[in-house]
């Protein structure tokens with residue numbers, strides 16, 4: 001099997017910022033402004049303590065003028081700090097929303113262009129969780145926690161500078177008492193945080209996958225009585241999510257131990273400060289500044305520890321998102337143009353799915369420019385797989401598929417889509433009306449073109465028979481009706497080759513006749529390959545290619 005890049009459940013969080021930088025770069029100006037505002041706000045906050053010190057000094061010396069000046073400056077500082085805090089938070093939230101939007105767009109593009117094999121190898125719900133839930137968490141973090149994080153970090157740095165400026169021996173004592181145990185605790189937390197939060201994100205994605213499948217397979221699960229067993233599986237996933245979440249709480253609680261260190265350091269600061277002040281080595285105002293600034297320092301560390309858990313959740317989510325953005329990259333294609341019309345040729349094509357059994361074994365088949373042919377064979381013989389190879393949705397493990405002499409792997413996916421269209425067995429309609437769905441065809445056809453396409457295919461009566469014509473909600477259509485619309489949508493895009501995997505689901509006789517009429521009308525305009533199940537369709541086709549257990553069936557002409 002050609003290598004399918006699989007997403008990792010717990011992708012590495014190393015050099016995360018560097019890997020995320022390409023998505024941040026377009027917003028770097030705004031981020032820089034937010035950072036500067038945050039720095040200014042923190043500087044204003046830290047400056048409060050020295051100004052209070054000045055006021056205390058003026059008060060103890062009975063200097064009224066200096067006291068008034070210090071109080072006025074303090075009031076100005078408080079207002080400035082509040083305004084800066086507001087500006088910093090809104091600028092940062094704005095930058096964060098833009099980054100989240102950019103990431104969401106990239107994720108949507110990735111999922112739209114990712115190789116079909118990549119999508120099929122992962123559960124829908126788990127991909128969706130990466131592309132939506134984890135980005136939402138990131139946006140929430142940027143809006144709420146990041147302003148705090150920046151503010152706290154800057155406050156810590158400025159406070160350290162202020163403390164050093166006032167008394168370096170006292171600063172050294174504070175640092176010696178507080179820093180080593182605080183760093184040890186932080187390391188203890190960081191040691192297991194990555195795996196704990198990564199496992200939790202993985203377990204949540206698994207649960208989202210199971211949940212999405214509950215909705216997708218609802219009818220089968222209910223009618224086959226499989227819902228209780230399926231719900232038991234959901235319960236197991238839910239329990240796994242709970243257990244991984246508990247582990248994150250245990251790891252997160254480790255950092256809470258910093259509060260104990262804070263208390264001890266504050267006690268030492270007060271005791272040592274009082275001793276210095278009593279001995280005349282420190283003025284009362286300096287002691288006041290120290291106590292206030294020391295509180296800032298310890299509270300800052302406390303806040304940081306609170307944010308550490310949130311940061312780890314976001315790191316795990318961001319790593320999983322970046323993993324999706326890099327792993328889901330489209331297969332490298334070429335830019336060779338394909339001719340407008342040409343022969344479609346499979347040469348010695350082999351193909352395996354993940355379980356490594358060879359589903360197609362050296363299949364060679366030729367479809368001329370205007371060929372009309374049926375592909376027949378027992379269920380599981382490889383017809384659908386061959387149709388996906390012929391339409392360029394899969395790449396063969398060996399051999400090649402060419403159109404007009406050009407290997408499909410050497411043309412861009414858009415070019416291949418333009419020439420070869422596949423209408424699958426089960427046509428999915430997006431929410432909206434019939435017209436909304438037909439408008440998705442290349443060239444965005446208008447209503448008149450849509451109506452003309454039905455008439456050209458001889459099925460104008462089918463359209464008129466729909467309850468609200470083109471405005472009928474697509475969700476109301478039967479499987480057969482959806483397939484007719486899939487066919488009309490493909491024809492509107494005017495491909496050179498049309499491959500139809502005929503619906504096996506019960507199609508009522510009237511719908512079946514519409515489908516046959518449409519197929520008969522397609523004669524000679526383009527190549528038509530139908531994976532035919534119904535005898536009436538098989539009779540329509542002048543040539544049949546047979547498959548048997550992944551190889552050409554010699555009983556057919558081929």
Ligand SMILES: Nc1ncnc2c1ncn2[C@@H]1O[C@H](COP(=O)(O)OP(=O)(O)OP(=O)(O)O)[C@@H](O)[C@H]1O
Pocket residue numbers: 120353354355359377378379380381382383384385386
């Ligand atoms: N996504 C997949 N992953 C793994 N195996 C697959 C996948 N799709 C198909 N197969 C296997 O490949 C083989 C061929 O399947 P394929 O759908 O091509 O057969 P088919 O002839 O179209 O069958 P049917 O007439 O029932 O639609 C089968 O054994 C099937 O189980």
